[in-house]
Amino acid sequence: MSNTKLQPVLDHIDADFDNSLERLFALLRIKSISSEAEFADDCKAAANHLAKDIATLGFTAEVRPTAGHPAIVARVNGSSDGRPHVLFYGHYDVQPVDPLNLWHRPPFEPVVTDHADGRKIIVARGAEDDKGQLMTFVEACRAWKKVTGSLPVDITMIIEGEEEIGSKNFVPFLEANKAELKADFALVCDTGMWDRNTPAITTSLRGLLYEEVKIKAANRDLHSGVFGGGAQNPIRVLTRILGGLHDENGRITIPGFYDGVKDLPPDILAQWKSLNLTPDTFLKPIGLSLPAGEKDRLLIEQISSRPTCDINGIIGGYTGEGSKTVIPAEASAKVSFRLVEGQDPARIRQAFRDYVTARLPADCKAVFIDHSSAPAIALDWDMKPLAAARRALTDEWGKEALLVGSGASIPIVADFKRTLGLDSVLVGFGLDDDNIHSPNEKYDLRSFHKGIRSWARILAAFAEAR
Amino acid sequence: MSNTKLQPVLDHIDADFDNSLERLFALLRIKSISSEAEFADDCKAAANHLAKDIATLGFTAEVRPTAGHPAIVARVNGSSDGRPHVLFYGHYDVQPVDPLNLWHRPPFEPVVTDHADGRKIIVARGAEDDKGQLMTFVEACRAWKKVTGSLPVDITMIIEGEEEIGSKNFVPFLEANKAELKADFALVCDTGMWDRNTPAITTSLRGLLYEEVKIKAANRDLHSGVFGGGAQNPIRVLTRILGGLHDENGRITIPGFYDGVKDLPPDILAQWKSLNLTPDTFLKPIGLSLPAGEKDRLLIEQISSRPTCDINGIIGGYTGEGSKTVIPAEASAKVSFRLVEGQDPARIRQAFRDYVTARLPADCKAVFIDHSSAPAIALDWDMKPLAAARRALTDEWGKEALLVGSGASIPIVADFKRTLGLDSVLVGFGLDDDNIHSPNEKYDLRSFHKGIRSWARILAAFAEAR
Numbered sequence: 001m002s003n004t005k006l007q008p009v010l011d012h013i014d015a016d017f018d019n020s021l022e023r024l025f026a027l028l029r030i031k032s033i034s035s036e037a038e039f040a041d042d043c044k045a046a047a048n049h050l051a052k053d054i055a056t057l058g059f060t061a062e063v064r065p066t067a068g069h070p071a072i073v074a075r076v077n078g079s080s081d082g083r084p085h086v087l088f089y090g091h092y093d094v095q096p097v098d099p100l101n102l103w104h105r106p107p108f109e110p111v112v113t114d115h116a117d118g119r120k121i122i123v124a125r126g127a128e129d130d131k132g133q134l135m136t137f138v139e140a141c142r143a144w145k146k147v148t149g150s151l152p153v154d155i156t157m158i159i160e161g162e163e164e165i166g167s168k169n170f171v172p173f174l175e176a177n178k179a180e181l182k183a184d185f186a187l188v189c190d191t192g193m194w195d196r197n198t199p200a201i202t203t204s205l206r207g208l209l210y211e212e213v214k215i216k217a218a219n220r221d222l223h224s225g226v227f228g229g230g231a232q233n234p235i236r237v238l239t240r241i242l243g244g245l246h247d248e249n250g251r252i253t254i255p256g257f258y259d260g261v262k263d264l265p266p267d268i269l270a271q272w273k274s275l276n277l278t279p280d281t282f283l284k285p286i287g288l289s290l291p292a293g294e295k296d297r298l299l300i301e302q303i304s305s306r307p308t309c310d311i312n313g314i315i316g317g318y319t320g321e322g323s324k325t326v327i328p329a330e331a332s333a334k335v336s337f338r339l340v341e342g343q344d345p346a347r348i349r350q351a352f353r354d355y356v357t358a359r360l361p362a363d364c365k366a367v368f369i370d371h372s373s374a375p376a377i378a379l380d381w382d383m384k385p386l387a388a389a390r391r392a393l394t395d396e397w398g399k400e401a402l403l404v405g406s407g408a409s410i411p412i413v414a415d416f417k418r419t420l421g422l423d424s425v426l427v428g429f430g431l432d433d434d435n436i437h438s439p440n441e442k443y444d445l446r447s448f449h450k451g452i453r454s455w456a457r458i459l460a461a462f463a464e465a466r
Numbered sequence: 467m468s469n470t471k472l473q474p475v476l477d478h479i480d481a482d483f484d485n486s487l488e489r490l491f492a493l494l495r496i497k498s499i500s501s502e503a504e505f506a507d508d509c510k511a512a513a514n515h516l517a518k519d520i521a522t523l524g525f526t527a528e529v530r531p532t533a534g535h536p537a538i539v540a541r542v543n544g545s546s547d548g549r550p551h552v553l554f555y556g557h558y559d560v561q562p563v564d565p566l567n568l569w570h571r572p573p574f575e576p577v578v579t580d581h582a583d584g585r586k587i588i589v590a591r592g593a594e595d596d597k598g599q600l601m602t603f604v605e606a607c608r609a610w611k612k613v614t615g616s617l618p619v620d621i622t623m624i625i626e627g628e629e630e631i632g633s634k635n636f637v638p639f640l641e642a643n644k645a646e647l648k649a650d651f652a653l654v655c656d657t658g659m660w661d662r663n664t665p666a667i668t669t670s671l672r673g674l675l676y677e678e679v680k681i682k683a684a685n686r687d688l689h690s691g692v693f694g695g696g697a698q699n700p701i702r703v704l705t706r707i708l709g710g711l712h713d714e715n716g717r718i719t720i721p722g723f724y725d726g727v728k729d730l731p732p733d734i735l736a737q738w739k740s741l742n743l744t745p746d747t748f749l750k751p752i753g754l755s756l757p758a759g760e761k762d763r764l765l766i767e768q769i770s771s772r773p774t775c776d777i778n779g780i781i782g783g784y785t786g787e788g789s790k791t792v793i794p795a796e797a798s799a800k801v802s803f804r805l806v807e808g809q810d811p812a813r814i815r816q817a818f819r820d821y822v823t824a825r826l827p828a829d830c831k832a833v834f835i836d837h838s839s840a841p842a843i844a845l846d847w848d849m850k851p852l853a854a855a856r857r858a859l860t861d862e863w864g865k866e867a868l869l870v871g872s873g874a875s876i877p878i879v880a881d882f883k884r885t886l887g888l889d890s891v892l893v894g895f896g897l898d899d900d901n902i903h904s905p906n907e908k909y910d911l912r913s914f915h916k917g918i919r920s921w922a923r924i925l926a927a928f929a930e931a932r
Binding site: 164236 | 564689748776
């Protein structure tokens with residue numbers, strides 16, 4: 001039924017694109033930063049705004065409370081003739097904007113502007129991650145509804161507000177509502193293309209373990225003239241411990257860290273090699289030239305299939321302008337690990353804590369905060385909807401869609417499998433230079449436009465493939 | 467002439483003490499933080515306030531501009547009968563107050579309150595360092611003037627507003643005004659007692675070198691999912707370099723750092739050993755139990771006669787609440803070195819910078835900021851005014867005043883010698899638990915009271931000793 005209707009739907013998407021953009025901007029203007037308490041009302045506002053918009057597409061759309069920021073559940077049922085039922089997932093929350101002074105424009109005042117190389121780009125916090133991405137799907141549904149009066153498949157949308165802070169309250173919400181959230185498979189729009197012209201479906205994801213560690217020494221800040229030399233300095237202790245997390249070859253030194261980590265199968269390694277990801281294409285745009293990971297691994301392995309450790313933040317002592325001769329009472333750091341298949345987050349957490357604790361000198365103690373964790377994911381490359389999505393993407397972009405591994409974590413994929421029994425198809429239109437989680441986040445205008453068209457085609461392909 | 471008048475002066479100090487305290491409070495209420503630009507007007511206000519107050523003692527007191535915060539020059543000349551002329555030095559600027567949340571009361575609302583052990587203490591930023599200390603001298607002058615109509619010696623006061631930020635503009639001011647600032651010797655009130663009951667004169671001071679280092683890697687903040695493993699992380703680089711500054715035995719690993727550093731003469735080491743400074747007396751009050759410095763040195767050496775390295779501040783990446791999976795573009799730290807005789811600050815600065823630079827991986831660069839430096843000082847233990855001051859202190863406190871080495875730096879002492887050719891006598895009434903440079907800075911009420919009495923006696927002793 002779908003293909004005869006697809007072309008008018010695509011034509012409508014093109015004709016209505018300025019309005020699609022205006023609807024995205026309305027969402028981007030809402031400061032829905034989930035990690036900072038002061039923006040809790042903005043998160044609510046974003047949920048209300050989205051639910052109201054999705055309701056106009058014929059969905060029953062509800063803002064539903066969780067123990068944290070609310071989630072949106074929206075459903076549209078068709079003729080119950082056995083057509084596929086997909087569960088679409090996105091998130092309306094965004095990352096904090098600091099350092100604000102590095103943004104060229106206010107992060108919540110979206111604009112379309114010119115990239116240095118002439119591309120049109122949408123600039124705002126969330127332009128890509130994940131407001132721009134989730135709106136590609138919403139706008140595709142809108143076009144189907146407008147042109148044909150209905151949608152080609154049954155759809156449940158679930159849109160959360162805590163992805164950027166570990167979905168701690170969202171997962172229990174899934175558990176509690178699993179009967180309502182039944183579907184055939186899930187669609188997740190939070191990933192990227194291979195490059196600007198090559199669409200991709202992500203079939204493996206690294207896991208994530210995020211820890212905060214605070215080292216405490218004296219019971220107060222000290223003057224380094226009076227106590228320097230005699231008193232423990234927690235920054236010294238912290239840098240000594242963290243500075244030893246990698247060896248000379250870029251390997252992580254925590255005992256047992258690599259236990260269970262397998263090398264890539266030779267055929268996949270060969271495929272990846274053929275993609276020829278060079279430092280020049282991947283690192284040069286960010287001002288770097290040499291891969292910083294394990295010296296005996298390809299760059300594509302370092303960023304996709306190998307586990308990593310990064311210190312994401314560190315603070316201690318006097319950090320204002322000028323100088324202060326203080327020995328602080330404490331210093332802390334945020335440390336995260338990207339995990340791969342075979343690594344258990346709970347075991348790695350314990351290994352990290354043991355590593356730190358074993359290296360504490362007298363008079364120092366370590367306090368840990370567990371921010372989030374998720375295991376790595378490997379999806380079935382042969383699942384049927386994945387093949388349908390791949391064909392649709394290839395049609396839209398005129399280039400064979402690749403099946404790729406992602407270095408990032410989308411913990412919800414594991415949660416869908418565990419709580420709802422659903423496999424996920426991960427399609428997205430982000431690019432490596434989108435600056436997600438950074439100042440000046442952007443989304444290519446072409447990603448947004450062809451992203452909407454891609455989903456319109458994918459929904460048609462699902463309907464056909466049943 | 468002096469001794470017959472001394473007792474009435476001391477009596478007046480006791481009788482007028484409440485007013486002395488009120489005058490100190492008026493100065494403590496002024497937020498003269500020199501390191502932060504927003505408090506520049508407060509620094510001016512403190513200078514004006516002090517000059518006005520000192521003028522009431524018969525001094526010609528002027529607020530004099532420098533390239534930074536102003537200085538006060540005040541002078542009172544006597545009968546020009548060849549009596550001693552002293553140059554008194556103090557500073558009206560104070561350290562920043564962060565972390566503000568650790569203060570039990572607002573830092574610029576001074577109060578007298580009870581210490582946990584029952585001592586009366588004055589609590590405020592600057593209560594000791596250096597407003598409380600400099601006011602002991604001002605109040606002693608006030609008592610002499612009030613009771614006798616004059617001062618027992620000729621006095622020039624010079625009070626600066628940039629001690630806490632390295633006196634960069636004050637030293638050129640000294641150079642430019644050296645003819646006006648002639649005196650027989652200098653008095654500096656910015657040091658401490660040996661313990662609560664034992665007065666001390668400081669005869670050696672460690673030097674200070676204060677550097678800031680910023681490590682830069684990528685040209686923007688990165689997402690650790692996309693780039694983690696492949697991109698350099700400047701926090702990892704910074705912690706690795708700083709974490710290697712000390713070896714397992716607490717020695718600093720910078721090549722050449724200890725060149726020229728001499729062991730204490732055996733007789734002084736023996737004297738110091740007899741003072742029996744134990745971790746229990748020195749470290750236990752701050753919540754520590756074991757000396758953290760060079761393992762083969764006494765605690766008193768670690769804090770007084772050995773050079774040290776402390777990281778005073780570190781910052782990079784995401785430091786807000788919750789988590790953010792960022793690889794930052796840069797990370798920075800403030801690193802200071804306490805120096806001893808034989809170490810040239812300029813040479814140590816270069817050695818530190820070479821050390822950092824030699825350890826930078828590909829794609830990283832280091833930017834350095836020089837905050838301040840001063841060589842160590844060793845004063846002549848046999849100078850005549852020092853003996854007079856020692857007798858006066860012993861009379862006031864009923865306990866032999868000790869000659870001690872200080873771990874802290876008072877760079878102005880070297881500057882007085884170099885620019886004005888003056889030796890300094892360093893007397894002060896601070897205690898190790900005064901929390902200077904920390905939240906809840908305090909000055910014992912007894913330090914303030916007996917400090918005033920001590921200076922009244924010292925001035926008399928100088929007059930007698932001529």
